Amino acid sequence: MNxxxxxxxxxxxxxxxxxxxxxxxxxxxxxxxxFRIRDFSFFTQEGPGRPNLKGGPSDFNAYLKIGEDGRVSxxxxxxxxxxxxxxxxxxxxxxxxxxxxxDVDMVMGDxxxxxxxxxxxxxxxxxxxxxxxxxxxxxxxxxxxxxxxxKLNIPVNDLAxxxxxxxxxxxxxxxxxxxxxxxGKKIERTLTDPVVVKKPxxxxxxxxxxxxxDAHEKVTGKAKYAxxxxxxxxxxxxILRPPAHGAKLIDADTREAANVEGARVIRDGDFVAVLHKYxxxxxxxxxxxxxxxxxxxxxxxxxxxxxxLLKAAPAGxxxxxGGDLSxxxxxxxxxxxxxxxxxxxxxxxxxxxxxVVKIEGKKATVWASTQAPFGAREEVAKELGFRTEDxxxxxxxxxxxxxGKTAHGQVVEAARLARMSGxxxxxxxxxxxxxxxxxxRPAAVVKIRSGITGKGGISFWDYGVYFAGERGSEQFYEIPxxxxxxxxxxxxxxxxxxxxxxxxxxxxxxxxNTFARESQIDIMAAKAGADxxxxxxxxxxxxxxxRVLQTAAEKFGWKPAKSPSGRGLGVALGIDAGTYVAxxxxxxxxxxxxxxxxxxxxxxxxxxxxINPEGAALQMEGCITMGLGYALREGLHFQGGEITDLNFxxxxxxxxxxxxxxxxxxxxxxxxxxxxxxxxxIVTMGAVIANAIYDAVGARVFELPMLPERVKGALHKG
Amino acid sequence: MVETLRFTLNGKPAVVTVDSDRLLLWxxxxxxxxxxxxxxxxxxxxxxxxxxVNGEAVRSCQTAVKEVxxxxxxxxxxxxxxxxxxPVQKAFVENDALQCGYCTPGMIMNAYALLRKNPRPSEADIxxxxxxxxxxxxxxxxxxxxxxxxxxxMHGGL
Ligand code: FES
Ligand code: FES
Numbered sequence: 001m002n003x004x005x006x007x008x009x010x011x012x013x014x015x016x017x018x019x020x021x022x023x024x025x026x027x028x029x030x031x032x033x034x035f036r037i038r039d040f041s042f043f044t045q046e047g048p049g050r051p052n053l054k055g056g057p058s059d060f061n062a063y064l065k066i067g068e069d070g071r072v073s074x075x076x077x078x079x080x081x082x083x084x085x086x087x088x089x090x091x092x093x094x095x096x097x098x099x100x101x102x103d104v105d106m107v108m109g110d111x112x113x114x115x116x117x118x119x120x121x122x123x124x125x126x127x128x129x130x131x132x133x134x135x136x137x138x139x140x141x142x143x144x145x146x147x148x149x150x151k152l153n154i155p156v157n158d159l160a161x162x163x164x165x166x167x168x169x170x171x172x173x174x175x176x177x178x179x180x181x182x183x184g185k186k187i188e189r190t191l192t193d194p195v196v197v198k199k200p201x202x203x204x205x206x207x208x209x210x211x212x213x214d215a216h217e218k219v220t221g222k223a224k225y226a227x228x229x230x231x232x233x234x235x236x237x238x239i240l241r242p243p244a245h246g247a248k249l250i251d252a253d254t255r256e257a258a259n260v261e262g263a264r265v266i267r268d269g270d271f272v273a274v275l276h277k278y279x280x281x282x283x284x285x286x287x288x289x290x291x292x293x294x295x296x297x298x299x300x301x302x303x304x305x306x307x308x309l310l311k312a313a314p315a316g317x318x319x320x321x322g323g324d325l326s327x328x329x330x331x332x333x334x335x336x337x338x339x340x341x342x343x344x345x346x347x348x349x350x351x352x353x354x355x356v357v358k359i360e361g362k363k364a365t366v367w368a369s370t371q372a373p374f375g376a377r378e379e380v381a382k383e384l385g386f387r388t389e390d391x392x393x394x395x396x397x398x399x400x401x402x403x404g405k406t407a408h409g410q411v412v413e414a415a416r417l418a419r420m421s422g423x424x425x426x427x428x429x430x431x432x433x434x435x436x437x438x439x440x441r442p443a444a445v446v447k448i449r450s451g452i453t454g455k456g457g458i459s460f461w462d463y464g465v466y467f468a469g470e471r472g473s474e475q476f477y478e479i480p481x482x483x484x485x486x487x488x489x490x491x492x493x494x495x496x497x498x499x500x501x502x503x504x505x506x507x508x509x510x511x512x513n514t515f516a517r518e519s520q521i522d523i524m525a526a527k528a529g530a531d532x533x534x535x536x537x538x539x540x541x542x543x544x545x546x547r548v549l550q551t552a553a554e555k556f557g558w559k560p561a562k563s564p565s566g567r568g569l570g571v572a573l574g575i576d577a578g579t580y581v582a583x584x585x586x587x588x589x590x591x592x593x594x595x596x597x598x599x600x601x602x603x604x605x606x607x608x609x610x611i612n613p614e615g616a617a618l619q620m621e622g623c624i625t626m627g628l629g630y631a632l633r634e635g636l637h638f639q640g641g642e643i644t645d646l647n648f649x650x651x652x653x654x655x656x657x658x659x660x661x662x663x664x665x666x667x668x669x670x671x672x673x674x675x676x677x678x679x680x681x682i683v684t685m686g687a688v689i690a691n692a693i694y695d696a697v698g699a700r701v702f703e704l705p706m707l708p709e710r711v712k713g714a715l716h717k718g
Numbered sequence: 719m720v721e722t723l724r725f726t727l728n729g730k731p732a733v734v735t736v737d738s739d740r741l742l743l744w745x746x747x748x749x750x751x752x753x754x755x756x757x758x759x760x761x762x763x764x765x766x767x768x769x770x771v772n773g774e775a776v777r778s779c780q781t782a783v784k785e786v787x788x789x790x791x792x793x794x795x796x797x798x799x800x801x802x803x804x805p806v807q808k809a810f811v812e813n814d815a816l817q818c819g820y821c822t823p824g825m826i827m828n829a830y831a832l833l834r835k836n837p838r839p840s841e842a843d844i845x846x847x848x849x850x851x852x853x854x855x856x857x858x859x860x861x862x863x864x865x866x867x868x869x870x871x872m873h874g875g876l
Contacts, residue, residue: 082818082855211814218819219807219826221754221794228753280744350758350766350854351820399820400854431759618814625856648763656845659858
């Protein structure tokens with residue numbers, strides 16, 4: 001079943017009608033415009049948590065309201081987790097509707113107020129939502145102008161709008177405010193026909209930098225995250241955890257914990273928790289439980305995992321091919337066969353998974369740190385045996401997600417404990433729990449066999465990806481004979497593959513694929529004795545890709561040279577979420593220690609129309625900084641089902657001292673639709689650094705993260 | 719041991735009667751309802767829980783509440799109080815030095831303490847002073863820029 005079929009499922013029609021009535025009831029009078037976030041065609045089977053969610057409306061999944069106070073509210077199930085849509089979406093809406101941005105409220109991630117939404121991920125918010133929201137804004141403006149035309153008795157063509165007011169073009173004093181038009185009305189419209197939106201030359205807000213609208217709350221400590229929700233009588237729960245995935249509880253002596261003043265021990269089979277009105281007291285009481293677990297002998301660890309995965313891999317599926325591989329091979333002057341590896345990587349948002357659940361009668365209210373509030377609603381309803389519509393999930397600010405908060409076991413735990421205890425309950429995972437229950441970016445392997453002709457052209461390309469997923473494995477170089485095979489396409493893995501849960505991690509699949517592809521391209525450029533930029537350009541026909549690469553080379557001040565040149569410069573290209581990226585990095589390698597210092601990273605992006613250039617730059621910088629982690633340090637340590645990384649002491653993420661000089665540049669492409677911005681720039685980080693290391697010292701690292709000992713190992717081999 | 723402790727909190731006298739070994743982070747967040755101070759790791763790796771005690775940046779997840787007895791504690795809520803934003807906060811806003819905002823209170827408190835000690839920090843001083851604060855969203859270079867801007871605006875004084 002593809003996404004589109006899901007959305008048009010007839011059975012959900014009733015749910016939709018009820019929803020609309022309910023929305024209209026709860027949100028007072030005004031002008032309502034219902035619209036649908038279109039184009040889910042780019043969803044694949046790989047989307048996180050393919051849910052069977054109820055309550056998905058068939059013809060709208062967002063709406064806006066112009067209230068009688070003149071305020072414009074946009075209701076959407078999307079959430080704000082740092083990606084800045086609370087700003088960029090408001091910016092689009094205000095611009096199309098001709099109101100001040102301060103008069104726009106974004107109501108997000110509340111399942112009672114907002115229509116169904118599948119979740120916030122995949123850089124979809126601006127790409128899929130943006131165009132729909134703009135159209136809705138434009139349509140609402142048209143409706144307002146028609147109403148004003150009637151009221152003022154002036155033809156629509158003689159009217160203009162600005163600052164939330166419709167006025168007579170020839171006499172601006174004749175005017176009527178949106179608020180006055182909306183007064184006492186209940187007008188419903190559903191967006192159906194295509195609507196003309198503003199041209200870039202007409203933008204007042206879009207494409208202009210704007211600082212974050214949520215910044216004030218966030219710098220004063222007023223911004224509320226799930227853990228900041230405190231309810232009367234609420235108890236904090238700490239749950240007994242197994243030492244390893246797959247471990248079975250044999251015995252738990254909870255007497256001492258129960259003796260802690262004010263503590264309540266709750267037990268249901270293997271599920272043991274301590275509740276207290278202070279979280280720290282609950283935690284220390286939990287520590288008093290004497291437990292015994294049966295731990296299965298570890299079958300794999302972080303070293304043997306790749307062999308294990310290659311053995312566990314199912315048959316491959318060819319996802320793209322062209323030409324004739326064997327003819328290509330015959331025409332090759334040399335053939336290169338390489339294997340690339342990358343480790344499990346944690347999402348590690350600074351805010352761990354947190355939820356608060358309050359149950360009153362047959363209704364539950366949930367505050368959750370989640371990227372998928374409607375998915376959370378469904379799970380809570382199931383856990384409690386409630387009707388879906390009797391569960392309300394409210395999403396406060398989310399302290400980082402990166403894909404990891406599309407899973408939300410903490411919500412179900414809190415619901416279960418709220419039911420069992422009869423009190424509102426907060427479950428906030430500790431850092432160790434966060435590392436244990438994360439849905440990691442999967443460990444993955446890529447095997448590439450490729451050849452080069454005597455003239456320095458790529459003759460064939462045989463690419464196999466194991467466990468990373470297909471995203472980013474698409475071939476964008478001109479190679480006459482090629483094949484791309486995916487062995488286990490998804491990042492969720494399958495039975496018998498990963499020793500713990502895996503899932504979507506910022507630009508899922510693509511980090512692994514781009515690392516492998518761009519490393520291999522560099523190997524071939526070196527073989528051909530060509531400059532890596534020139535070699536790539538020679539194999540590109542896509543104008544967008546060429547342009548980002550040329551722009552990057554120019555902005556960086558790239559001087560052609562064959563690698564290794566000793567300069568420590570690398571280049572890498574990628575496409576993610578419709579956005580084209582070229583990155584160039586400069587590194588220094590300490591030959592004695594193998595330590596890599598990234599000095600400078602420049603990234604150029606073509607992301608179509610840019611709504612908020614400042615926000616886009618911020619996301620790019622975030623991607624580059626975060627990408628240093630998986631490139632250089634981040635790899636989960638584990639022994640079978642036991643995760644031995646319990647905190648940031650052993651699992652290192654990027655920090656201030658790592659900071660390279662970062663330059664970002666977005667090429668002008670305002671007539672193309674907006675593309676994703678939250679993920680693309682991260683995909684090039686593995687290869688751009690690997691290629692720069694090679695350029696510095698002539699040693700090629702095939703495994704992420706590129707730890708000092710791996711760099712040293714490569715130096716010895718090289 | 720349950721004790722009655724008095725200290726100054728965001729410029730006002732505060733009294734708590736608590737087990738004095740409990741950690742300041744949780745007493746602030748739960749007993750006193752000041753949720754601006756965040757938990758990120760609980761083991762002094764991340765800095766999300768940073769508050770100011772007698773002018774020094776302190777990790778409240780590592781500080782027993784008894785240690786602040788009779789001392790002066792400032793949390794993110796007290797930096798500006800009801801007044802205009804502190805220059806460090808303002809600089810974070812103006813330089814877009816945050817994304818999800820979860821590390822932000824700790825970053826700001828740490829930057830504030832840094833500037834108290836070293837009102838004219840070099841870039842290297844800032845990197846070193848902020849080194850132990852973690853931000854997963856990668857707002858680092860903006861944070862550095864914000865601290866530089868704040869230092870400038872404060873003309874070397876707080
Ligand atoms: S929570 Fe205190 S340093 Fe991380
Ligand atoms: S802004 Fe999200 S962790 Fe720093």
